[in-house]
Amino acid sequence: MKKGHVISLVLVILLIILATYFIEKAFSFNIAKLENYIGSFGSWVPILLLVLIIITSSVGLIFTIPVAITALLLNSYIAFFISILGLTIGAAISFFVARYIGREYFENRFRKNVEKLKDYDKTLSHEEFLRVFFLRLITLIPYELINIGSGLSRIKFLPFILATLIGIMPGTIITIYFMKSTQNIFSIQFLFASILIMGFSLIPLFSRKIRKIVFNLD
Numbered sequence: 001m002k003k004g005h006v007i008s009l010v011l012v013i014l015l016i017i018l019a020t021y022f023i024e025k026a027f028s029f030n031i032a033k034l035e036n037y038i039g040s041f042g043s044w045v046p047i048l049l050l051v052l053i054i055i056t057s058s059v060g061l062i063f064t065i066p067v068a069i070t071a072l073l074l075n076s077y078i079a080f081f082i083s084i085l086g087l088t089i090g091a092a093i094s095f096f097v098a099r100y101i102g103r104e105y106f107e108n109r110f111r112k113n114v115e116k117l118k119d120y121d122k123t124l125s126h127e128e129f130l131r132v133f134f135l136r137l138i139t140l141i142p143y144e145l146i147n148i149g150s151g152l153s154r155i156k157f158l159p160f161i162l163a164t165l166i167g168i169m170p171g172t173i174i175t176i177y178f179m180k181s182t183q184n185i186f187s188i189q190f191l192f193a194s195i196l197i198m199g200f201s202l203i204p205l206f207s208r209k210i211r212k213i214v215f216n217l218d
Contacts, residue, residue, distance in 0.1 A: 045073060046082055053086025058093040060144035064175070071179035083172050084165065091147045091164045098151025129159040136167025 041048055049070045056063035067087075070079045132155070135146050150160050174197050181193040 046078060049073070050082050050086045053083060054090045054093070057087050057090030057143060058097075058147075060094075060142075063087065063090070063143065067172070067175060068179050071176040076176055076180065079176050080172060083176070084169065087143075087168050087172070088161065088165050091143070092157075092161055094144060094147035095151040095157065095160060098148045128155050129163045132160055132163035133167040136164055137170065 049066055052066035053063055053070070056066055063086075067083045070082055073079075074082070132146065132150060135141055146164075174193070178193040178197045181187065181190040184190060
């Protein structure tokens with residue numbers, strides 16, 4: 001990695017730490033209030049969070065919020081299972097909606113992006129599993145755009161959903177670990193989690209092999 005990239009990464013991590021600190025100070029009361037409200041549903045909490053993740057990830061809302069709340073309220077294993085299940089179901093729903101129900105609507109709404117995805121569609125006849133898998137790893141790419149783009153493309157559902165299921169696992173684990181670490185933002189765990197989540201987001205972009213598999217249009 002070039003020296004400039006290292007410096008940029010360090011600066012981004014520092015900004016995230018500072019932003020998290022001020023956000024935590026500003027919204028700690030509201031977060032606690034939200035946790036108490038959701039916690040009041042008792043044994044229905046896991047189901048409620050699962051439904052929220054499915055809805056937000058399938059319609060293009062910010063699904064990271066219910067995933068983050070899931071990580072804060074539940075133990076890591078249950079939070080992981082619910083998040084993975086919800087995100088996978090949400091991806092399947094938007095995939096089928098884009099392919100069979102709202103194709104014309106999505107093509108009009110995302111016209112500019114669809115033009116780019118037509119080129120991406122040409123690559124799906126080869127290594128379709130790997131392409132979707134690496135797209136899921138690159139968390140900077142909008143989740144719902146991959147769902148809709150795949151639904152509008154010729155990719156088969158099975159490779160898409162398997163690549164989604166496996167591809168979102170690392171990011172989900174890191175997200176849950178990061179949210180758990182925010183309970184003490186001055187801890188080594190939080191610093192490590194911040195570095196880990198940023199590194200995970202950026203490493204695929206520095207890999208020539210991954211970029212070739214995902215974006216090569218030849």
